[in-house]
Amino acid sequence: MRFRVTSRKTAGTAPTAQPASPSRSSWNRSRAMADVSPLLDRLRQTLATMEDVCIGCGSCLNRCELLEGCSWNLAALCAESRAALDGASTLDDVRRAMAKHRQLYRQIRLCAGCDRCTARCPQDLSMTDLWRPWRELLRDAGFILDADVALVEVDRVWNTFSVFRHLQGVRYDDLPVLHIAPIDAAETPDDPDADIALPPSAETLFFPGCTLSAYAPELTRMALAWLEEHEGPCLLSTQCCAWPLECVGEMRRAISWRERIVAAARERGVKRIVTVCPGCEKQLAAAAATVAPDMEFFSLARLMLDAGVQVSAHAFDGCPLPMTVVDSCNDRAGKHGPAVRELLAAVESRPFPCTGIDAWCCGAGGNVVSFDGRMPRQRTCRTFELGDAIGARTVVSACPTCAYTYAFERWMDARDANQHWGHMQNVNYLEVVFGRRINWPAIFNALVDMWNGEQAEWVAKRLMP
Template sequence: MVGLVAKEWKKEIAENCLGCGECAESCRILTKLAESPVDIATRGVDSAEAYGCALCGKCEAVCSLGLSPFRMFEQRRVEAVKKGEIDLNEYQYLFPDRKVTVMSIFRDYYGIDYSELNSSTPAETAFLPGCTMLTYSPKLTKKVYSTLAQKYENPLFFIDCCGIPMYHIGLPERGDKLKASLRDRAQQLGVKRLVVACPNCYYQFTKEAAFQDLEIITVYEALQAQFITSEGDAIYAIHDSCPDRFVGVYAKQVREALDCKGFQRVEMQHYGRDSVCCGSSGQLGHFRPEWSTEHEVQNIEEAKEAGADTLLAYCHACVLNFGNITDSKIKVRHVLNTLLGFGENYDEVKGKAAAMFEGEAGYELYLQLFAD
């Protein structure tokens, strides 16, 4: 979000976009509107259109001029919130700065508990799995923590949020507060090294001056000596997540880890900077679920066409999205499942989430999501 309010992105697009149409490839909103970014910028972005953009950044990645059309959609979301054009009450179940969210209810409902992990004793190293992993993959989360504990003494376990859902909804100030809260806690507990599993979290922190005195490393860098060697003949394709698109830290480390341990892999048609969003970026699944599904299907199909039998992702939200396609013959796994030899079935998560809200008791739970 750096520079989001200070810079007028719509004006930049209107003055510089050539209207070549290259950015529309694999972009649902631009394909649907059938207009170039310069035309959209000139007439003005509608608030509904703003929430139809996945904010995935691919438009910038492919633009020959390095323009960022998605930024004008992102900026329009902030404007929509300020003008009251979106009813925030409808989406407050997503807000990680609230006590009750879909994720908190899921953890409570299924008895997910991390009280045995160190959350308060000062330590130089802290592990941040990210909201999605710690909610929907508690066993994998604890496996990663226990593996880290073999290398780092009594590491801290952080359940904090990096704030990305708030930025995506159009509430950057509340996102900033979440990041500041995590930074303060790290300082109070003497943390010098933050091990991060989620690429969204990683890039939220590495770009902020307030985090520059912390050593921020990915879980793949921290655990490279603990990964297992391949013992099968499975063929893997890797989906590269949107926040990693430009710098590629996760993409590089994951591929190096898999290659080093002898795992067979192939590349999909779209990967790296050109990767197609899984459908979860920008909260697209909540605003345009049909487009989110199209993203999921496209990635699954590309993995098949590449000759893979397993699709790996290093963003847990991506893993869950691909797990929605239950009729696919392609297995979906988190990269850490493979490198740590820890199996999980991700197509079960959606059903478990829906089961919470069944019946009268489920309806009462549902109402809690919207209580003030």
């Protein structure tokens, strides 16, 4: 995700050609003393398993611009990884390996973790099974810096989302919020949520995700009210699913945070979790398999469709038609996108060419922006290019983070006076369901002011290591 914009010059930084030496001043020194052997063993075991299963068919090669660009399939990537780790037993060994295997380093940093490359693998291999331990290793070795992690520490009191909500006065105290104590709550005296009361029991938890709950509080409230009307009493979670933490290599913290969320929901009697963001559902469902295997998950779009909700063309006032619905890369199983299409069936549309199992990343995945400011925007522009090619004028997303990302590109496009996408719009489907638009330009300007305005010093103290 793109959280920090200070000027046009910083919006699209040049890609890093080679791994920079980790900055000791911005790297958690305790990691230097950590025993990296278990992680190296796990990564080597993953490589051995993949190389044993992979048949080298190359089906992944043409499904990703990164693999295609260097003519690597998964087998070649595994072989390069194995060669890089040959003889490595310490973090210093890993650093030397990355300096030598620069193309491999770039692949790991530029990968969005979307799994499109292996989504049609005949052997059911998954790129993220390799990507996760590699990202964790790069974090331990200091290539992913504390400054990158600090912005997305969603298991702590202060992160980009909580700071924005605090400064904008976004509160949900009047609602039955399922609060999860951050890992640093005891040492953070200015925690604004410290006094949130334990909510009553309920069988349904609404999990809108970090983007919707931070940047679209009105839509969050409308969606919760609709759920309570149709499903009965609900709890609200304003937490993040910790995917951003995973992207910066903090795997153990991400898993722990998700499991705490699901466990807390179970303790309050929750039997089902309703999501808007496909990524949230994917991450929480994985956690539930461990701590609450009977937990059910539903997409809000599907519940609305089952309740008879239909959206008319009038709901798109201000948005040019035809529209097209773009799937999230986390929705390869089709639990959200198809329902959104049915909700909008009465509206003039064009079928997007890459959906379901073939969906591309919107550009937000993998925290790639902290390494290369251009690649995420190229991925975002691909969606607009594909939509423009089929004659669509409004891009509709099921995922709020996709909506954020597409809106950010349009905002940057206008700021840079390019106007490549001035003829196109984008919305999240809830905006047309409830007739309430998200004012993205105001949000992005507020994010800029957050870092450059009167409160910049206060923000820096809470978000920078």
